[in-house]
Amino acid sequence: MKSAATTSLGIDIVGDEVNAVLLRKTRDGLRVLGTSRASLPEGTIEGGRIVDVTGLSKALKVVRECRRRQVHTALSLPPSGTLFRVVPLDKEDPQAIAGFIRDEIAQYAAFSGRKTSSDYHVMASSRKNASGRALLAAADQASVEALVRACGSVGVGADAAEPAVLACVRAFQAATSREKLGPNVLLALLKGGVLTVTVLKKGTVDFTRSRTLPTADVASVDRYDRLADEINAVLQFYMIEGMAIRSVVVIDDEHDLGPVEAEESVRSKVACEAVEVWTRGTLSDRVGIEPGLSGKGSITAFGLAMRFLMDEPEAVGVNLLPKEADRATVVQRNLILTAIGLAALLLAVILVTGAVRWTVARMQKNIAVMRRAELERGDQSLAIAVVERAATEEQIAAITGELDCLAQASQSHPDVDWVQLLDDVGAAVPRQARLTDLTVDGTSIMQVEGVCESDEAVAALVSMLNRSDAIAHAELLESRRIDGQNGAIRYAITCTLASKEIR
Amino acid sequence: MQLLNFHTFTRRHDRAAIGAVFLIGVIGIYNWVVRPHVTLLVASQRYEQAASRRIETSETVNDEVRQRQEELEELLAQHAAWSQMTFDVTGAEEFLRNLQEPCHEAGCRLISLSYLPAERLKAREVPSSADSDDSETPPPVTSLLARWALITVHGSYRSVVRLIGILQSHSKKVWIDRCQMTSLQADAENVACELVITIYVTTGKEMEHDE
Numbered sequence: 001m002k003s004a005a006t007t008s009l010g011i012d013i014v015g016d017e018v019n020a021v022l023l024r025k026t027r028d029g030l031r032v033l034g035t036s037r038a039s040l041p042e043g044t045i046e047g048g049r050i051v052d053v054t055g056l057s058k059a060l061k062v063v064r065e066c067r068r069r070q071v072h073t074a075l076s077l078p079p080s081g082t083l084f085r086v087v088p089l090d091k092e093d094p095q096a097i098a099g100f101i102r103d104e105i106a107q108y109a110a111f112s113g114r115k116t117s118s119d120y121h122v123m124a125s126s127r128k129n130a131s132g133r134a135l136l137a138a139a140d141q142a143s144v145e146a147l148v149r150a151c152g153s154v155g156v157g158a159d160a161a162e163p164a165v166l167a168c169v170r171a172f173q174a175a176t177s178r179e180k181l182g183p184n185v186l187l188a189l190l191k192g193g194v195l196t197v198t199v200l201k202k203g204t205v206d207f208t209r210s211r212t213l214p215t216a217d218v219a220s221v222d223r224y225d226r227l228a229d230e231i232n233a234v235l236q237f238y239m240i241e242g243m244a245i246r247s248v249v250v251i252d253d254e255h256d257l258g259p260v261e262a263e264e265s266v267r268s269k270v271a272c273e274a275v276e277v278w279t280r281g282t283l284s285d286r287v288g289i290e291p292g293l294s295g296k297g298s299i300t301a302f303g304l305a306m307r308f309l310m311d312e313p314e315a316v317g318v319n320l321l322p323k324e325a326d327r328a329t330v331v332q333r334n335l336i337l338t339a340i341g342l343a344a345l346l347l348a349v350i351l352v353t354g355a356v357r358w359t360v361a362r363m364q365k366n367i368a369v370m371r372r373a374e375l376e377r378g379d380q381s382l383a384i385a386v387v388e389r390a391a392t393e394e395q396i397a398a399i400t401g402e403l404d405c406l407a408q409a410s411q412s413h414p415d416v417d418w419v420q421l422l423d424d425v426g427a428a429v430p431r432q433a434r435l436t437d438l439t440v441d442g443t444s445i446m447q448v449e450g451v452c453e454s455d456e457a458v459a460a461l462v463s464m465l466n467r468s469d470a471i472a473h474a475e476l477l478e479s480r481r482i483d484g485q486n487g488a489i490r491y492a493i494t495c496t497l498a499s500k501e502i503r
Numbered sequence: 504m505q506l507l508n509f510h511t512f513t514r515r516h517d518r519a520a521i522g523a524v525f526l527i528g529v530i531g532i533y534n535w536v537v538r539p540h541v542t543l544l545v546a547s548q549r550y551e552q553a554a555s556r557r558i559e560t561s562e563t564v565n566d567e568v569r570q571r572q573e574e575l576e577e578l579l580a581q582h583a584a585w586s587q588m589t590f591d592v593t594g595a596e597e598f599l600r601n602l603q604e605p606c607h608e609a610g611c612r613l614i615s616l617s618y619l620p621a622e623r624l625k626a627r628e629v630p631s632s633a634d635s636d637d638s639e640t641p642p643p644v645t646s647l648l649a650r651w652a653l654i655t656v657h658g659s660y661r662s663v664v665r666l667i668g669i670l671q672s673h674s675k676k677v678w679i680d681r682c683q684m685t686s687l688q689a690d691a692e693n694v695a696c697e698l699v700i701t702i703y704v705t706t707g708k709e710m711e712h713d714e
Contacts, residue, residue: 331517338521342528349532356540363551370558379565382557386564392571399578401626402645406585409624409649409703413678418671422664434691435660438684 007033009073009156010304011063012164013056013147014192015045015080019298020063022071023305030174030289030309035297038062048081050146057150064154072308075147075161076300077320079194079210083108083138084163086208089122097122097134105138115141117161119318123204135205137163137318144320157333160307161320165189165196167303168251169205174287174306181247181274184238188231191253191300195227197234199245209234224250224262228269235271247274253299257281414444415499421446421470428464432457433491446471446495451488455479458491465495472498586705588676589647595704598673599652609666611658614695619651624703648704651680655697657687663696670700677702 012019022034044055076082087104089097101120105111118138139161148158168189175181183203189196190213199207211230213223231248238245248270252262256279263277278286280293283302293302380388422438425448429435433452440446448465452458458479465474478492590598599618606613624647656666663684670677681699 334517334521338524341525345528345532349536353536353540356544360543360547363547367551367554370554374558374561377562377565379561380568382561382564385561385568389564389568389571392568392575396571396575396578398645399575399582402647403578403581403585405624405626405645405647406589406703409647410588413680413701416679418679418682419664419668422660422667426660426664434686435684436686438682440679440682442680 006309007071008305008308009063009071010076010167010301010307011060011073011151011156012076012167012298012301012304013040013045013050013078014164014298014300015048015078016040018056018059018062019296019301021293021297021301021305023302023309025309030287030306032289032291032293032297032302035293035301036062037296037298045078045081048078048143049140050077050143050150053146053150056146057153060150060154060156063151063156072159073151073156074167074304074307075151075158075321076164076167076304077139077143077147077161079164079189079192079196080212081140081143082163082320083111083118083136084165084196084208084210085136086123086205087134087136089132089134101134101136104136108138111138111140117141117144117320117322119320121317135317137166137320139163139320141322144322148321158321162304162307162318163320164191164253164300164303165198165208166317167300167307168253169198169200169303170306170310171283171287171299171303172200172249172251173203175249181249181276184243184245185247185249186231186234186245186272188227188248188250189253190223190227190251195230197230199234199238201243207234207238224265225269228266231270231272246272248272248276250275250277251299252277252279255279255281256293256295414440414442414497416440416444416497417470421468421497424468424470425465428461428468430457430460430464433461440497444497444499446497448493448495449491451482451490453488455489458489458493461491462493465493470498472496589703589705590675592704592706594675595650595702598675598677598702599650602652602654605666605669606654606656606658609658609669610662611656611666611696614655614657615653616655617653619653621648621650621704623648646706648706650702650704652700652702653697654700655695657690657693657695659693660684663694666696667698670698675702 007022007024010021010023017040018038020034020036021032024031024033038059038061040059041052041055044050044052044059050056083105085104087101089100097120101118105116105118116138117140118136120137121135123133123135144161147161151158165187168191169187172185172187183201185200187198187200189198193213194210195213196208196210198205198209209230213226227250231250235245235248248266250266266277267275276286278299280298283289283293283299284291287302289302379385425435425438429450430452432454433450435448435450437449438446452461458476462474462476465471468474473496475494476491477494479489481487481489602616603613624645626645656663658666667679667682670679678701679698680701681697683697684694685696687693687695
């Protein structure tokens with residue numbers, strides 16, 4: 001099965017230092033993207049247990065150099081506080097195996113009275129009817145949680161925790177000279193003052209044993225003499241068992257470069273054909289990575305980082321990270337994502353509501369501007385204006401009616417300048433004539449009747465009337481003699497009066 | 504550190520919990536924040552439209568009112584000019600009661616004076632609209648009252664002309680509707696003159712029922 005991860009971070013905690021390696025899997029192989037190393041303050045780790053989380057957190061800040069988003073992270077605890085064993089199994093039921101493992105762990109005095117975090121990996125036997133074995137790992141749960149918390153404080157999420165030796169086995173499996181070394185190899189890991197001897201039988205962990213080395217000078221050749229003795233004891237045991245181990249690989253994960261005489265000392269004292277000594281400085285030559293660790297990082301950190309880059313994850317084995325911690329991390333991450341989602345939603349809502357409020361305020365401002373303009377024009381409110389319009393129209397109708405009535409009344413009367421008319425009539429009557437009747441009756445016609453002595457006088461009267469400005473036209477209606485040929489003449493004249501403009 | 508016991512949770516539980524929180528959040532935000540704001544926005548838009556329409560209508564009506572008021576002022580000015588020609592009630596009574604004074608002033612002798620019944624003038628009938636069934640509505644009554652007087656005087660022709668001149672020179676308009684002069688048989692120097700005069704009186708409309 002292919003691993004989906006392409007980048008992975010390994011953090012290795014030892015008694016006095018923290019190492020980290022950021023690794024990427026490329027088409028050409030593994031590539032070291034970054035390494036870092038920090039010293040741990042005195043008293044941070046005591047007896048293989050993490051006692052000062054704050055100090056560890058401060059030291060882990062250096063890991064930020066290697067931090068990336070969406071990176072799987074594997075951790076290792078100090079070897080002196082980690083139990084790693086291969087135990088035989090005579091049970092097949094998973095629940096019975098879990099109970100057996102718990103009992104096995106309970107036998108170790110180092111964990112007495114403490115909660116432990118443990119995991120195991122059942123290895124099937126290659127032979128039929130042979131009992132199976134289990135790879136067992138355990139550590140102080142408080143230390144694991146402290147490590148997870150410290151990593152979390154610097155923004156690094158933990159995905160797995162495992163013993164350092166398992167990481168080194170993984171690093172060895174990437175070695176270029178693995179084929180040359182044969183199927184059975186003895187690995188001796190020197191780390192944190194603990195020597196862990198592991199026998200790989202056809203690539204599978206067959207045996208493992210840890211010994212705490214005396215706290216003498218870690219650079220002295222004496223440590224390698226002690227190491228050689230331990231290796232020889234295991235080789236002898238396997239020789240008695242009938243299995244020849246032809247290759248020994250010593251992994252010195254304490255030094256960038258080991259003591260000059262160390263390799264020669266080991267070669268001379270270990271009873272084996274092929275002996276290799278790996279140090280941090282020579283790791284790149286052994287496993288073919290580019291670039292090397294360049295003075296930072298460790299072989300264990302490199303192996304840890306490889307955990308999520310392997311194509312066969314079932315070979316990885318155990319994970320000391322409590323399920324609760326893993327779940328808590330996932331839930332915490334989900335909660336954070338939910339909170340971020342809600343916050344984003346809230347922000348969007350705030351922006352949208354802000355826009356709505358701004359729009360509403362703009363509308364109200366527009367309305368206020370329109371109202372102000374209405375007031376500035378001196379306009380009344382609509383209701384008052386409508387009432388006033390009705391009242392004005394009523395007034396107009398009433399006054400128009402009266403004016404019409406007055407005009408009608410004015411036109412119904414004769415438009416005559418009476419004084420001028422009567423003066424003109426009086427002046428027009430000659431001496432020989434007399435006026436007996438003068439009538440103007442509601443029209444513009446005036447009837448004049450009278451008597452005179454001669455027709456000439458009547459003609460003169462008509463002529464004089466026609467000259468008057470107040471008379472438009474005067475016409476003789478009748479003229480007849482009253483009493484015989486020498487009598488007076490009675491006349492009747494009708495006059496059309498000239499109109500006068502009334503103001 | 505006592506970690507939460509999340510190991511019984513599955514991914515499905517996680518998704519359900521997150522979905523529930525999200526759903527509750529979305530519903531809460533919609534109910535308490537989004538919906539009131541959307542309602543406010545819609546109401547504001549309707550209010551703005553209504554206010555715009557109201558202000559436009561108000562502007563139009565106010566313009567009409569101004570236009571009508573100008574028209575009314577012109578009509579009032581015309582009415583005031585016409586009012587110069589009409590008597591008020593008191594002035595009319597005084598004028599008609601004291602008609603013998605101008606007669607004496609003109610040198611005429613007042614023979615008879617009679618008053619004809621007054622008549623309230625009515626405005627011209629406005630043609631009613633086709634759909635109006637109120638066809639028997641009387642024309643609107645005005646505040647104008649027409650009053651007539653029949654005067655018979657004896658005097659010389661000059662005196663009669665002077666009397667007519669005095670009547671017409673009154674500050675208010677006095678119309679002479681009929682003038683008939685007849686020479687007297689017994690007195691050739693004098694004439695008998697019948698005058699029908701008309702005056703218009705402006706009254707309050709409240710008096711229309713009294714007439």
